[in-house]
Amino acid sequence: MDRDRDAGGLELISKAGAVLEILEASGPTGAAELAAALGEPLSSVYRLMQSLTAIGWVDRPAKRGPYRLGLTWMTIGGFLEDHLDIREACLPALRSLVATTGATSFLCVRRGSRAVCLERVEGISVQSLAMQLGGSLPLYAGAAPRALLAFLSHAEQEDALAETGLFREDPPRPGAAAIDSDITRTRAQGFAVSDGDVTPGVAALGAPVFNHRGEVEGALSISGLTAQVLGAEVDRNVALLRQAAAESSAALGGEQL
Known part of the structure; x- marks a missing residue:
């Protein structure tokens, strides 16, 4: 038998x-x-x-x-191998972010119209279930995805946004004007802010990582309860995240904007 x-x-x-x-x-x-x-x-x-x-x-x-x-399968094998350099470059910064902020830290990379979580280092507070290792979100939702979207070329942005809305479990897509406004704001300040748009009560900050050609290669983010991420320590959190992204870009031969 x-x-x-x-x-x-x-x-x-x-x-x-x-x-x-x-x-x-x-x-x-x-x-x-x-x-x-x-x-x-x-x-x-x-x-x-x-x-x-x-x-x-x-x-x-x-x-x-x-x-x-499926996206889960596409994160295995060749996709992971293609992104080993950025994972190795960003891992020290991700660990440092957890040590200094206590928030869970993420590395996301773009695949088509979505941001895929390539690395996740657990924090000491609330554990987000929205972005697991190998999971993904559309580029209009969450902090790391929106940081990726903002620093793509205009043509890439249009292509990515044309493909969204394929998964029923995705967060609601904002209107075109709201997306354009968020892209402009994110590019101007150098980081993206997510406040409950993926999970109520959970906030995140995301910053882009650039390669030696000046192209956005990925995005780092920290996520936790809104008070932890966007409360009294928000300025410190932003500074730490942007520093981590700059260090990761430097490790890839790039420069932070």
């Missing part, structure tokens, strides 16, 4: 691997096409895709649309 169960588990893993290979090679693919490629009944493929969607390996933005690789 154990042998049969093990064989069934290996077969399921093999099918899941085949699905991921198809989606990686072909891009968004419908259930019927997957069934034909796998040589499996359509009903079996639907059950498999439901399981892969539930764990975040596969996404299906539209109810009857094609499947595509």
